[in-house]
Amino acid sequence: MDEDERIISAESADFAEEQTELSLRPKTLTQYIGQEKIKQEVAVYIEAAKTREEPLDHVLLYGPPGLGKTTLAGVIANEMEVNFKTTSGPAIEKPGDLVALLNELRPGDILFIDEIHRLPKNVEEILYSAMEDFYIDIVVGQDATAHPVHFPLPPFTLVGATTRAGLLSAPLRARFGIVEHMQYYTEAELSQVVLRSATVFNTRIDPLGAREIARRSRGTPRVANRLLKRVRDFAQVAHKEMIDQEIVDYALNLLQVDNQGLDETDRKMLQTMINLYNGGPVGLATIAANIGEETETVADMLEPYLMQIGFMKRTARGRMVTPAAYAHLGIDPHKNKK
Ligand SMILES: Nc1ncnc2c1ncn2[C@@H]1O[C@H](COP(=O)(O)OP(=O)(O)OP(=O)(O)O)[C@@H](O)[C@H]1O
């Protein structure tokens, strides 16, 4: 199945979904739910920078998709009371594109680069001096007319986001003063996300209904919001005025999202590991090939959550399915051993 067809995919699906997300995005640290440790730290850095009337140090946010990296970057800009300019690694194709972006910044502004690990190498290299000393040296013109140009830049803050910090080159990573690892949300936090989004959607939902959506949202606000939208459709068609646990259960069972938030793809992956490799250890690329997914998809979308809930573990010789996963799938681990 294509990643963007999965209802529980943590990836943003399309333009329409991005528009809904915009309306759902909290604007302040107080409205931003969860990530308590990050919020506490960031609040201190923001206050200190504002008191010194300096730009905030460069910030790197990393963690699985849909956990609120883009949202947090926007919150930081809002709290710093500066302009927020967004772009992404793949969108910056050549050094000139980056120069154009940097050129528009005013002192203190925030430039947000999503998927920063996907910046072309030659762009990344000019970012080093931009981040460290606020200037860039580039060569303008071609052949005979080629000459170096020295551009001073206003002091600015770069906020970078990536799904895995390990994908970043060491020199780039070293230039971020603030590095934060986004965590999966607890059920209680996701319940709050669901209740808040329901208000934005003008939809009524009771606490147990919100809890049930939270439980099946794999620790991810984006998934919670998406499930809420689907459940809302079912409730509407069933003429339910209030979303409750019963309708959530009914809708999500139909959508084959189980009580741990796993869908067919997750189950297929675990079953493949069990049936073909006795539960592992088996390499990530082998698993991916067997279930017809990209290795990167398995690494970014499937594996982190399965590890988080203790259904899979990483060993020196590869990935292994845990007894908890056997139990969840109703498979007897001993019967299966060859
Ligand atoms: N802490 C939060 N409180 C409330 N809602 C949140 C929070 N974090 C994320 N959301 C909601 O989840 C949606 C996805 O968040 P966001 O786009 O920031 O994730 P992301 O980590 O940037 O994902 P990606 O890696 O795909 O870029 C947003 O629309 C937002 O409404």
Ligand SMILES: [Mg+2]
């Ligand atoms: Mg994002």
